[in-house]
Amino acid sequence: MIDLKDYEFWFITGSQHLYGREILDKVKEHSKKISKGIAGAVNMPVKIVSMPVLTTADAIINLCNEANSSKKCAGLIFWMHTFSPAKMWISGLKVLKKPILHLHTQFNRDIPWENIDMEFMNLNQSAHGGREFGHIVSRMGICRKVLAGYWQEQDLLDKLSVWIRASCAYQDSHELKIARFGDNMRDVAVTEGDKVEAQIKFGYSVNGYGLGDLVKSMARITEAETDGLVLLYEQQYELSDELQRTGGKRSSLREAAKIELGMRRFLEEGGFKAFTTTFENLYGLPQLPGLAVQRLMADGYGFGAEGDWKTAALVRAMKVMASGLNGGTSFMEDYTYHLEKKNMMVLGAHMLEVCPSIAGSRPSLEIHPLAIGGKADPVRLVFDTKTGNALNASIVDMGNRFRMIVNEVEVVEPPSELKRLPVARAVWVPKPDLSTAAAAWILAGGAHHTGFSQALSSEHLEDFAEMAGIEFLSINGKTLLNDFKKEIRWNDVYYYLRK
Ligand code: MN
DSSP: OOOGGGOEEEEEEEOOGGGOHHHHHHHHHHHHHHHHHHHTSTTOOSEEEEEEEEOSHHHHHHHHHHHHHOSSEEEEEEEESSOOOGGGGHHHHHHOOSOEEEEEOOSSSSOOTTTOOHHHHHHOOHHHHHHHHHHHHHHTTOOOEEEESOTTOHHHHHHHHHHHHHHHHHHHHTTOEEEEESOOOTTOSTTOOOHHHHHHHHOOEEEEEOHHHHHHHHHTOOHHHHHHHHHHHHHHSEEOGGGSTTSTTHHHHHHHHHHHHHHHHHHHHHTOSEEEOOTTOOTTOSBOOSHHHHHHHHTTOEEESTTOHHHHHHHHHHHHHHTTSSSOEEEEEEEEEEOOTTOOEEEEEOSSOOOGGGBSSOOEEEEOOOSSSSSBOOEEEEOBBOOEEEEEEEEEEOSSSEEEEEEEEEEOOOSSOOTTOOSOEEEEEESSOHHHHHHHHHHTTOOSEEEEESSOOHHHHHHHHHHHTOEEEEEOTTOOHHHHHHHHHHHHHHHHHHO
């Protein structure tokens, strides 16, 4: 469902005519080599397109306009091989709407100390050419990522890929349609927000649909389609006895399959890539959609429970960023704590809706009562999460801005088997420790709902937040509560003044 190879990133080199034909030919040759090197880098998820060397204001603005109108172009990588007088960049940068990365590198890695002459110096001018370009971008207040280092170093290429993935998600976000089945959970604050402002900032549109629309779509599902999906369930999961062919709850499994097929059809027909549900509005549905939501998320759909469209959009963005990487991404909620001194942990889960992409082993398909919602017992996948590094991310509406908060965590093995807990779950230790992380998260006003990922780093989300022009707060191994509090206060002033 998500293929980042559809996206293009344009590699653009700046120079000027002053140097003469011969040098410009060299610049062109070097530019081609670097863009080819980046295109062929390990784990490069997208297409890198080599663009002509730009030496005039006209050429620059034409290319920026072309980038804006290209559906495929998700970002531009700028490199100043030589000194490119920056006044000629102003008109182009003024209209450019796509994310920018300034690659501050040099074609030759080493200075040939014994043989260096004026010719070498004049050809390898990135050191000051990059500064001229950087000045105008800073003066114009344009957000971009600056990467400095040698273009063949894997560390630098990895950081470039991080930004590229975030840019793909940013582009996807501008084409994203989110369907809400039912409204917000009544009286809940954090899942609310300004949908109009969100569309201005992130590009996605959020619209509500009646449960009747979904029920209509379910009614069109045939028994043969249902048979086919149930067969797939049998192949992919361990079915509990009740859900087996001869089990007493087999009909509930068929109902769950119909919900999945109906939801999938509705989303496909409407071009939606993210959705929300709410257990307070299940009119016409026999059970809360658990399995359906889990499997749709595994296919790349963004999801938020209780009408939480911000988290649905975030989960979708994280799925796009993580496409093709090891490790899964899911909707998540900090559910319950283990507060034993020196061994504090969080148990994350949701009533049902956790994505099996994070499962440590083959999930089991089970049916259990749900204490909430007042419907028939819902079918759900149950599993533990793979251990290792992960993060939780949240976007909240602070009234005058959106704020993203990311907490790095380590997923651990639960101290014992959770035999009686019939939901998918993850147990983690937040960084730097639970007390600091939870206090910081709460002071920042972070939500209980998050996007959880074992594939992404904080840098992916930071790059995305910067592109969208929203606030970014990181809670990590180095976080000190004192400093974090100050950062929040300073940010308050910054966003107040920026308005
Ligand atoms: Mn919830």
